[in-house]
Amino acid sequence: MLRSIFRHLTAAAAVFFVALLIFAVPSFFAPEFELVNRSSEAVSVVAAWRSNEKRIERIDAMSSYRFVVGDEAAMTFTVRYPNGKEVESEPLYFTRGIKVIATITDDGIDAQYEHEI
Helix, strand or coil: CHHHHHHHHHHHHHHHHHHHHHHHHHHHCCEEEEEECCCCCCCEEEEEEECCEEEEEEEECCEEEEEEEEEEEEEEEEECCCCCCCCEEECEEEECCCEEEEECCCCEEEEEEEEEE
């Protein structure tokens, strides 16, 4: 009987640690960003956070661009269209293990966490 209890406790502990790993491991990865251009033209984007920025000179229509940042802050995306129009997203906080998807359309840009889509 005591052996049976120990086997059940060992199995429960193994399940607990596997679940802990599944939830904890993603938090060690750098934040990932994906810019998806669903507009009808190529655009340029400036991603800005703290006192840093990343300039993406060209994202063709119906294509995407990915990058990672080794930081934790709030990021804004400024999109420039070929006609000179500029649109800026609302700031979106990011941290380790987070993926942000910014969707660019002819009307503007919408940045969301991947799990909200």
